Amino acid sequence: MMEGMAAPERGRTGRPPRTSRAQILSAARELIDDEGWERLTMRKLAARAGVAPTTLYHHVRDREELLAALLDDYADRIPRRELPRExxxxxxxxxxxxxxxxxxxxxxxxxxxxxxxxxxxxxxxxxxxxxxxxxxxxxxxxxxxxxxxxxxxxxxxxxxxxxxxxxxxxxDRPAYRDTVFRRLDKPELPRLSAIAGRWPxxxxxxxxxxxxxxxxxxxxxx
Amino acid sequence: MMEGMAAPERGRTGRPPRTSRAQILSAARELIDDEGWERLTMRKLAARAGVAPTTLYHHVRDREELLAALLDDYADRIPRRELPRExxxxxxxxxxxxxxxxxxxxxxxxxxxxxxxxxxxxxxxxxxxxxxxxxxxxxxxxxxxxxxxxxxxxxxxxxxxxxxxxxxxxxDRPAYRDTVFRRLDKPELPRLSAIAGRWPxxxxxxxxxxxxxxxxxxxxxx
DNA sequence: GCTAGTTTTCGAACATGTTCGAAAAGTCGA
DNA sequence: TCGACTTTTCGAACATGTTCGAAAACTAGC
Missing domain, CATH: 1.10.357.10 (Tetracycline Repressor, domain 2)
Incomplete structure (x- = not known):
């Protein structure tokens, strides 16, 4: 078992992949475009990629790493503006x-x-x-x-x-009960007014x- | 139904509370001291407070608000050092x-x-x-x-x-497979070496x- | 005492991220 | 062709945060 690394095309063995990391990332991009990043769940992503949810974890460490990867290749596409000389x-x-x-x-x-x-x-x-x-x-x-x-x-x-x-x-989220009450059991907010006037x-x-x-x-x- | 607010001791009615927000916060502090904040789960907290997990949500909006409240009263205890005059x-x-x-x-x-x-x-x-x-x-x-x-x-x-x-x-987390491989399918890291030398x-x-x-x-x- | 109203509690259930172990599907050397 | 080995896939299951609706436990008016 060649723990961890494997030469990309060097005598590949094992079950052939049905999906690739790149495909997953691009499915994720689509999903984010469609529904927004907050609604990107691993299960939905798996469904869109045509794969079981758990399969994702073979290509991606976890959700965070997936998002980081998306950010990374987003950053890669930032246009390189001409920068001033000074x-x-x-x-x-x-x-x-x-x-x-x-x-x-x-x-x-x-x-x-x-x-x-x-x-x-x-x-x-x-x-x-x-x-x-x-x-x-x-x-x-x-x-x-x-x-x-x-x-x-x-x-x-x-x-x-x-x-x-x-x-x-x-x-405007639902049931957030007695916010007001909760504020009352705190000690007086210290000197808030003193600052508020200066806080345009x-x-x-x-x-x-x-x-x-x-x-x-x-x-x-x- | 007096939506949201209720005068603290004004003719209280309804089922008497078995637990208070303050008790929950202090149970949370204990739990964090014992096991660290990463292990603070709502279920464990509920157990420690001697209450069902869902009951917590009557006193606290969600986990984040709970942590924010803890931070807030932590900040309250920051010693007010004497500050320089200049x-x-x-x-x-x-x-x-x-x-x-x-x-x-x-x-x-x-x-x-x-x-x-x-x-x-x-x-x-x-x-x-x-x-x-x-x-x-x-x-x-x-x-x-x-x-x-x-x-x-x-x-x-x-x-x-x-x-x-x-x-x-x-x-040193478990199975994070083929990190190396993953790095290889990226284009060459641009000019990394040019910076690395200057990155003491x-x-x-x-x-x-x-x-x-x-x-x-x-x-x-x- | 009975009923209506109110507040608190809780059990069941759901969505989600994730782990685990085993099955599937290949390659390679004998 | 047969088994050893490897890689990928997946189903079952778990932990956690959270919602929902109903039950519990009390007070106030009758």
């Missing part, structure tokens, strides 16, 4: 492409679990950012810090916004660009 | 307290869904940061942008690190403070 602007542009591309996928909350990277496919953006930082004069390790900081900031913004949206959508209804979308520029400039003028 | 340092200190407190809860990934805020309890940190920013000369809306940026950055760092840890812990093994923990300061200073010198 380093700072180049970093901002690359980060923004990354951000905007990811922000369209609300199910990121369940998937965005890579450390440092989106996935193998989007490395060109990492490269662009690290390159630009070094061109600007950063030593390598600071360039990596910079990339990471940008990545943290971006992931945070996307996740916070995504779950805020989700929560808003859930407001700012469009959260504007914050990303605002903070991103500050972050990058702050990192580069060190 | 505004910039005060912001950094408040953000770091927030960060460190949250970073100890690996299940944040499933819970950190508040927009703008951790929960009702940790408002004092929001207040500290917004206050300091205004004291430094920011108008109110920029102070809010600043807080939000810091929050995004912090959430991002925590979540990315938490899931990186989780992934590392999962490496930097301690990811250092990045948080590094980027945070840059972010805040960048925002304040606008």
């Amino acid at each position: 380093p700072v602007e180049r970093i901002l542009a690359a980060a923004t492409v990354m951000h905007d591309a990811l922000a369209g996928w609300p199910w990121l909350v369940e998937v965005l679990t890579a450390d440092d990277l989106i996935g193998d496919a989007a490395l060109w953006m990492v490269e662009a950012i690290v390159d630009a930082a070094m061109e600007h004069g950063c030593p390598a390790d600071e360039a990596v810090h910079l990339y990471r900081s940008v990545w943290y900031y971006t992931v945070g913004e996307i996740l916070v916004r995504a779950s805020a949206d989700r929560k808003r959508a859930e407001l 209804a700012l469009c959260a979308e504007d914050t990303y660009a605002y903070g991103l520029r500050a972050l990058v400039e702050g990192l580069l003028t060190k | 505004p910039v340092e005060r912001i950094l200190a408040a953000a770091t307290v927030m960060h460190d407190a949250l970073a100890g809860w690996p299940w944040l990934v499933e819970v950190l869904t508040a927009d703008d805020l951790i929960g009702d309890a940790a408002l004092w940190m929001v207040e500290a940061i917004v206050d300091a920013a205004m004291e430094h000369g920011c108008p109110a809306d920029e102070a809010v942008h600043l807080y939000r940026s810091v929050w995004y950055y912090t959430v991002g760092e925590i979540l990315v690190r938490a899931s990186a840890d989780r992934k590392r812990a999962e490496l 093994a930097l301690c990811a923990e250092d990045t948080y403070a590094y980027g945070l300061r840059a972010l805040v200073e960048g925002l304040l010198t606008k």
Whole structure:
């Protein structure tokens, strides 16, 4: 038993596969297009792929890995825009492409679990950012810090916004009994009013660009 | 039927409760202490509370809300350290307290869904940061942008690190067949080597403070 | 005491992700 | 052709979160 790996076409043996990983992924894409990612269940996916549910697990570790794979090859298709030549602007542009591309996928909350990277496919953006930082004069390790900081900031913004949206959508969910009562058994909310007055209804979308520029400039003028 | 709300002790009627929300929360805390949050199932929790599983749903909307409530009253117990007087340092200190407190809860990934805020309890940190920013000369809306940026950055760092840890812990999970094979059917990883050389093994923990300061200073010198 | 109303509890059941072990369907060497 | 080996598929089953509807247990008015 050749545990784990097998040369792709080297004297294949065993039962011939009725389905492939690629087919499953593409069936998943169809299903998501049709019904949305929240309704992508393993059973439905199996049905669409014409296969038993358990068979999926031979091609995919679990649902999360499946979603991650979808995200990964989605990232692979992000158009590689022409980036500005000036380093700072180049970093901002690359980060923004990354951000905007990811922000369209609300199910990121369940998937965005890579450390440092989106996935193998989007490395060109990492490269662009690290390159630009070094061109600007950063030593390598600071360039990596910079990339990471940008990545943290971006992931945070996307996740916070995504779950805020989700929560808003859930407001008209059925039976959520005695919410009011529940709030009452808490101690007084401390000084909420003191802040509330200063909390103008700012469009959260504007914050990303605002903070991103500050972050990058702050990192580069060190 | 007084839909939803009921005055706490105003002529109570109906079947007397065998259990309270507070009891459930505290049973949940015990369970988490004993077995870790990943093993907190609604059924086990019900057993510990001496109640049928479905009864929980009368006191709690769902598992997520339960975890959020636990997080919230955890945040309530974060010791309020003395913060520095100088505004910039005060912001950094408040953000770091927030960060460190949250970073100890690996299940944040499933819970950190508040927009703008951790929960009702940790408002004092929001207040500290917004206050300091205004004291430094920011108008109110920029102070809010600043807080939000810091929050995004912090959430991002925590979540990315938490899931990186989780992934590392999962490496010795059972049957994850032909990972190697799967990597081979991808196109060549683009330019990975070009970056790899510049990717020193930097301690990811250092990045948080590094980027945070840059972010805040960048925002304040606008 | 009886009935109507109200709140809490619970048992049955469902959907879903996933594991497990065995069956199916081939290849290869004897 | 026959068995050993390998890979893929699948049915049964489990754990978990959750919904639904009805039963339980009490209070208040008659």
